[in-house]
Amino acid sequence: MKEQIQEILEEARRSIPSCESDKNLEELRIKYLGKKSSLSGLLSKIGTIPKEKRPQMGAFLNIVKKEIAQLIEQKKLELHEKADALKTLGLDVTMPGRPLPIGAKHPLYQIWEEIEDIFISLGFEVAEGPEIESEYYNFDALNTPSWHPARNPQDTFYLKGGMLLRTQTSPMQIRVMEQFKPPLKIISTGRCYRVDKMDPSHLPVFHQVEALMVDEGVTMSDLKGSLDSFVKRIFSADTRSRFRPHFFPFTEPSAEIDILCINCKGEGCKLCKNSGWLEMGGAGMVDPTVLEEVGYDSEKYTGYAFGLGIERIAMLRYGISDIRKLVTNDLRILKQFQ
């Protein structure tokens, strides 16, 4: 029996140090020390040897078991150290993580959403309307005289059958006022069309945002206030605006809106052509004729309207100097707007 035990020990002394993995080591542990191991088998047979030799044999068995257990424990530690070392060696934190997709909205539409959100936070509702419009909504109802040059086919796209492509978002003023009674506080956004050769500052297809507010007691101060709130948020808090007298058929008094040049803050630079001011759009108090046209009492109600070009705002915000960049759809541009 002693020889058998000796043999098992020798085998264990060989196999345990050459073991390569935790899993393997566990198998060896079961083999040598488990309930069904040969050592356990021998222990159960201890009753078959002479009584006087039993204690000695028992003690020997225990010593062997202890040694094997020690060997396994030592090996385990060794393996773990190795594994830790491997792990440290294998990790390179500067290697790229798994790349996940990133895309981007078109810069024009990013600005469009931002504009909508600002006006929504100022209590405006958003109305959308058709781009294919009638002459009535685009011109007549907006008090545009029949001789007005904007009506010319050199300026406005006409469709076969007499409809036209809206030249401004203002027809929505009429459509909304026809449908709802005051108070009204809306913006209308969308595509507009004008017969313009494509050049660094013109596209035949462009986008506008137009604000309209009608209620009792609406004044030109409200116009200036809401416009200022908007430009301060879309550009920066120190942006100022000024109004220059102008002519639009559907507002009276009418004005063109300038903002203090966002680049030079009025000092004069290339962007503002040294004027210190940037032209932003048109504005005014809604002409009583327009209010009467939709059946509002123009003595009771007053209103203001202003319209801004979305491309213009996007160009200023992003520093794009050629409007055509907004329709090239070149990924080298689009990828800048993630």
Added chain:
Amino acid sequence: MKISYNWLNKLVPTHLDIDEFCEKLTMFGLEVEEVVQPGKKLDNIVIGKVVSVEKHPNADKLSLCKVDVGKSEPLSIICGAPNVVKDILVPVAMIGAKLGDFEIKKAKLRGVESFGMICSEKELGVSDEHSGIMIIKQDIEPGTPFADAMGINDHIIEVEVTPNRPDLLGMIGVAREVAVMLNTEYEHPEIAFEESEVKTKDEILVIIEDAEKCPRYCARMVKGITVQPSPAWMQRKLVASGLRPINNIVDVTNYVLLEYGQPLHAFDYTKIKDKTIVVRTAKDKEKMMLLDDTELKLHSENLLIADTEHPLALAGIMGGLDSSINDNTKDVVIECAYFDPKNIRASALEYGLQTDSSYRFERGMDPNGLIEVIDRAAQLIQLTGGGEISSGVVDCYPQKIEPKVLPLRVSRTNSILNAKMSADEVENYLNNFEFGTKKTSEDTYKVMIPTFRPDIEREIDIIEELARCYGYNNVESHFWINRIDNRQKRTVVRLAKNHLISLGFYEVNNMSFASPDDLDTLKIPENDFRRNVVELTNPMGEQFSIMRSTLIPDILKNVALNLSYKFENFKLFELNRIYLKEREDTFAEPTYLTGVIVGEFDPFYWKEKQRAASFYDVKGVVESVLSKIHCSKNITYKVSHQPYYEKDSAADIFLDEKKIGSCGIVKDDVLKSFEIEAPVLLFDIDLSNIIPLYNEKDIRFREIVKYPPVLRDIAVIAPSDIEVGMIEQVIKSVEPSIIKDIQLFDVYTGRQIKQGCRSLAFNITFQSEISTLTDRYVDKLFDNIVKKLLHEHQIELRQK
């Protein structure tokens, strides 16, 4: 604040049922938190008169009583209480009465029958007393319902009194408010008594040392009183308001507190050294023993009521032990004072003493209402304890607190409320509140604010009171928003765009014009709806002569451009309108979502082999976008025959029966015409039909199913022309409420599989919302699935 509705109705008859009244009160600004009917749970409990008491034959401690409950025969009731004797009135719970959850039934106790139960105060919820049965000392007819007899057949209304309204902490104040609310009158209690020859001022001297902390102190005396239990009517009202009757003197101070909201204090006259009350601040470290046996160590900010030597009370908060009323008290000094709210608040907070008294004083009592209150107290003490009321009030009021006078503009009121109240209406409301008014012009008043309303400090405070009278719900709603909102479209558009971006798509923006040639390049047939184009009369050249009727040509041009810039793998989309001519002068402008995948689908990663995008990639994009905009139900896919897709490489997308788009692999020769030399996957969806379906309010929380799901795999061999979608439908149809999910996890064709067939493996999730599924039941469903697939579609289970 607890309001007894019975009591309130005595002061101001409301002529309203309780629900109506509570609704009105809440809308007037006194929010009703709870209404309880203490008498309700006392049904079947009546007053009984014990007519005889005998020993129980079989039990020493039980008595056999005959009790007259107003019926022809007295009831036999067994009682175990030691204090049951002949000729007393007791509450009897008759058979059927409920005491809490315990219902009284006919019972046999040690062989003798009992037909009810004589109750203790605790059993009736009147008090904690349960050493014996409750004995009723008033003379009440046997058989009278207990609740009526005890005056608890009442509604107790618990209202939230906001901290600015101390005047509502008493019944009179509430009655005044209710009278304003109902535009009616209310009554003060009638106060009348005879005074003795003895002058109060000869009996007691009051000195105020700190007039800032105590601007006014009044005292009265009643001599020769008897301390005894207060009368039943007073006890009932105290109990109804949540106070415990103690003796007539304490009860009167509590009663007057409930009535007027003004705390009072009663001192034993003999305990006041030198017959002198000194209102002073404490000396530093001065000690005093309170009524509740706690000793305080005071400092110079604490206000005391003292005699010439010792503190008698911590002013406005709690009386001292030494000077308190006891059973032998004969002569009583009543204190009724006005203390500075700030000082009371500070002291109460400092010593953690929140008493009924401090609660009121720290909110501010009416300094000019003290005489009425002290007279009322004297009257009631005499009424309940006899004695003689000394003549006059000792009133120490060095500097009278005058009512505030505030200007009010009717026009201002109307402009704030958008109301059109006339000056007369306004004046009437103000007078109902007992505010004095003096008209100073057509539009303006001088309003005198009574001192019981410390909350009214400015014109706007008066306007608030007028607003309550006018009725908040009578103010017109000036409607602004939510009439035109295009939120639905905006939400869908943004969700779809944001989702595509997170999948790596870039948005493009093309102009609306197109060339008629584009449609030919896409091989769009003459009868296709996209041929109904909108033509310009003055285009900027032939290639811009129509409005685009599809977004596909532009996006393919964008692909060609970017390939020329050496981009190989990329994804683009455009979300914009197309333009269609419907009739001669009617046009449609539906919104389309069109996208392309060029090259590989996933971003490059060194560790993995790249893979060209497949039909299932573009379908996956479409499915996820539709799911993101809540449109995955009722969507089906059928093989597409759009001319610009490769054969058998594209699907048309249907919403119910309506075709709303397509996706697939773009035909090679179409790509060539656009000068594209890379495979392109395309999707093209009409959002116009989907946008109106979107409703964010569709999202509702569903309780998580408690019962565990059971997962089973099924592998079948099906003819290759049978679509997976059809097989999934067949499986689902076996038990739609239990079969929650079917996931395809393996497709295999090869040598082991019959020619013309494929092996498909699905993972099926079974789950019930109402019970745990047994294996046997799932086995049965599984069998039914196998049978249905085999018998109806010749789809076999794959043998392992």
